[in-house]
Amino acid sequence: MFSQLEALIANLEAEARAAYDDGNAVSLASFVDSFVARGLEEATRRAVEAKAEHQVWQAAQAELIAECADEGTEREFQALTTECGELRCGRVVERNFASPDDAARLRGAADAAMDGLYHQGGSTSMALDAATGLRLDDAVPGTFDLATTILERARDFVSSHFGAPRIYAAGGLITRLEAPPRQGPFQLNASHVYWKPHVDKANIAAYDYSALVYLSTHARDFQGGALEFFDGPNTRTLVHPEAGMLIAFSSGLDNLHRARRVTLGSRFVLALWFTLDPAHTFVDTSLGLNPGSR
Ligand SMILES: O=C(O)CCC(=O)C(=O)O
Ligand SMILES: [Fe+2]
Numbered sequence: 001m002f003s004q005l006e007a008l009i010a011n012l013e014a015e016a017r018a019a020y021d022d023g024n025a026v027s028l029a030s031f032v033d034s035f036v037a038r039g040l041e042e043a044t045r046r047a048v049e050a051k052a053e054h055q056v057w058q059a060a061q062a063e064l065i066a067e068c069a070d071e072g073t074e075r076e077f078q079a080l081t082t083e084c085g086e087l088r089c090g091r092v093v094e095r096n097f098a099s100p101d102d103a104a105r106l107r108g109a110a111d112a113a114m115d116g117l118y119h120q121g122g123s124t125s126m127a128l129d130a131a132t133g134l135r136l137d138d139a140v141p142g143t144f145d146l147a148t149t150i151l152e153r154a155r156d157f158v159s160s161h162f163g164a165p166r167i168y169a170a171g172g173l174i175t176r177l178e179a180p181p182r183q184g185p186f187q188l189n190a191s192h193v194y195w196k197p198h199v200d201k202a203n204i205a206a207y208d209y210s211a212l213v214y215l216s217t218h219a220r221d222f223q224g225g226a227l228e229f230f231d232g233p234n235t236r237t238l239v240h241p242e243a244g245m246l247i248a249f250s251s252g253l254d255n256l257h258r259a260r261r262v263t264l265g266s267r268f269v270l271a272l273w274f275t276l277d278p279a280h281t282f283v284d285t286s287l288g289l290n291p292g293s294r
Contacts, residue, residue: 054205089252172271178222
């Protein structure tokens with residue numbers, strides 16, 4: 001299987017070969033070598049920049065978390081729009097974004113596809129990529145297409161709601177939170193705490209918008225597990241997931257949040273992230289394919 005680095009080098013080599021001109025003074029081999037070397041230098045520079053940006057976001061996140069008390073006044077979700085630079089920030093909920101049937105189909109497929117995957121405490125996640133697609137389709141044919149269709153619809157929804165004409169899929173996860181946590185050989189860390197407040201952009205600086213499509217319903221499929229936003233030191237905004245509900249929000253510091261601990265049952269969510277920067281579009285290398293050669 002290709003590593004990311006091998007895939008990058010293979011891409012650069014393919015690009016170099018395509019760019020090589022026969023009338024060139026240098027041989028193809030040395031042209032490719034110096035093209036790859038320049039490409040790797042550029043990639044390294046971008047990685048260093050991204051690391052610095054990541055550290056800034058993490059420091060700001062730590063400050064916000066420190067300001068939030070353990071307990072706060074709770075209020076139910078209200079849609080919210082704020083200005084942030086040239087963009088719109090805020091949050092929005094859309095019930096029945098996915099039909100109950102589609103949510104149930106994807107939930108069933110995800111549950112089966114997670115057999116044999118590692119869990120961390122009560123949490124099991126699969127990236128939304130082609131390798132997961134094979135597992136999903138093996139469990140319930142057609143469910144990878146269903147997931148990618150939901151992703152595309154979510155992208156259009158976020159783009160029009162937040163007034164960002166062009167946004168790109170930057171990553172996706174299907175996550176199951178459950179209580180009690182499964183034990184056995186696939187349990188990696190029984191004391192893993194997934195219910196930590198966080199800012200999505202502090203995890204991956206390229207994320208600009210987050211969308212969660214719930215596949216399970218609070219009080220029917222699970223207890224606990226509300227989505228909680230930390231709005232100021234003592235104020236919490238809660239969303240109780242319903243199968244098919246979409247919640248979209250800007251990924252920055254205005255949306256410090258967490259999924260609360262599930263106390264009983266299973267809670268599935270399709271989490272999607274979008275970026276304004278095409279350079280950060282998600283590249284699926286899960287089947288070891290070289291994206292440049294497709
Ligand atoms: O499951 C949820 O409600 C939240 C998930 C989340 O915050 C995340 O994956 O970043
Ligand atoms: Fe999050």
